[in-house]
Amino acid sequence: MSETIFEVRDLSYVYTDRPEKTPALKDINLKINKGDFLAIVGPNGSGKTTLVKLILGLLSIQTGEILINGKRSRKFNNWDEVGYVSQKSNSFQKGFPATVSEVVLSGLTKKKGLFKSFNKQDLAARDRVLELLDIKDLADKNISALSGGQTQRVFIARALVTKPSILVLDEPTVGIDARHVREFYDVLSRLKNEEVTILLVTHDIGVVVDKADSVACINEHLHFHGSNHDFQQLDEAEISKIYGFPIQFVSHDHDRECCS
Numbered sequence: 550m551s552e553t554i555f556e557v558r559d560l561s562y563v564y565t566d567r568p569e570k571t572p573a574l575k576d577i578n579l580k581i582n583k584g585d586f587l588a589i590v591g592p593n594g595s596g597k598t599t600l601v602k603l604i605l606g607l608l609s610i611q612t613g614e615i616l617i618n619g620k621r622s623r624k625f626n627n628w629d630e631v632g633y634v635s636q637k638s639n640s641f642q643k644g645f646p647a648t649v650s651e652v653v654l655s656g657l658t659k660k661k662g663l664f665k666s667f668n669k670q671d672l673a674a675r676d677r678v679l680e681l682l683d684i685k686d687l688a689d690k691n692i693s694a695l696s697g698g699q700t701q702r703v704f705i706a707r708a709l710v711t712k713p714s715i716l717v718l719d720e721p722t723v724g725i726d727a728r729h730v731r732e733f734y735d736v737l738s739r740l741k742n743e744e745v746t747i748l749l750v751t752h753d754i755g756v757v758v759d760k761a762d763s764v765a766c767i768n769e770h771l772h773f774h775g776s777n778h779d780f781q782q783l784d785e786a787e788i789s790k791i792y793g794f795p796i797q798f799v800s801h802d803h804d805r806e807c808c809s
């Protein structure tokens with residue numbers, strides 16, 4: 550039987566500073582198994598990032614619970630196991646005086662401690678991810694001198710440098726050109742072959758169809774959670790219900806895209 554890595558139970562969340570006090574998430578139940586590639590989809594403002602932040606302990610749980618490897622997330626302390634690329638990596642402080650190499654190595658400081666120097670293995674881990682993301686030639690450049698897409702790849706490399714067994718990505722390819730998007734998903738496929746569990750928040754239904762094993766559709770509530778195959782059986786009316794406005798599928802050969 551597959552090993553459950555994440556279990557989300559009866560999770561609800563309200564941002565208390567929202568004047569209307571309506572929940573961002575309500576009664577979410579999800580299970581994610583080891584080695585699974587789960588795509589989380591839903592319209593803007595539907596609660597996807599909120600769910601990811603609760604899973605990662607970046608927001609405190611108000612109602613319900615989250616288990617990671619069977620342990621309550623509050624008690625989970627093995628965060629080296631989890632790589633995270635946030636939606637906002639790209640808007641990283643542009644004036645920050647660090648090179649690409651230093652930013653990638655900074656992904657190791659949580660594990661090593663802030664003032665420990667980097668050893669041969671650390672530098673080899675850095676080189677491995679720089680190569681994986683095709684940014685070796687940028688290693689000595691200042692992060693402030695990079696384009697948005699290059700910066701995003703640096704932060705993906707930083708998330709991978711600890712060799713995490715769980716990778717959480719919140720719209721990681723925004724601002725990356727088509728070639729590097731393709732290469733990025735090839736990297737994810739390779740990681741999946743190494744049994745890395747992947748949680749990907751995306752608006753790209755084509756990627757969901759091509760790459761994910763399972764899909765969770767969120768719009769405050771969990772509207773669908775199942776296999777990629779079952780997701781592809783949903784019709785326009787069902788997807789429109791999830792998105793809260795009419796959706797039509799546009800076919801490009803094998804792919805289909807949603808548009809309103």
Ligand SMILES: Nc1ncnc2c1ncn2[C@@H]1O[C@H](COP(=O)(O)OP(=O)(O)OP(=O)(O)O)[C@@H](O)[C@H]1O
Binds near residue numbers: 593595597600
């Ligand atoms: N810090 C916050 N304070 C108050 N409300 C918030 C905060 N962060 C998010 N929200 C609100 O909570 C709801 C869910 O937001 P969330 O960012 O989780 O959605 P999302 O599905 O990730 O959206 P998108 O696809 O646009 O990134 C939205 O209505 C949003 O305005």
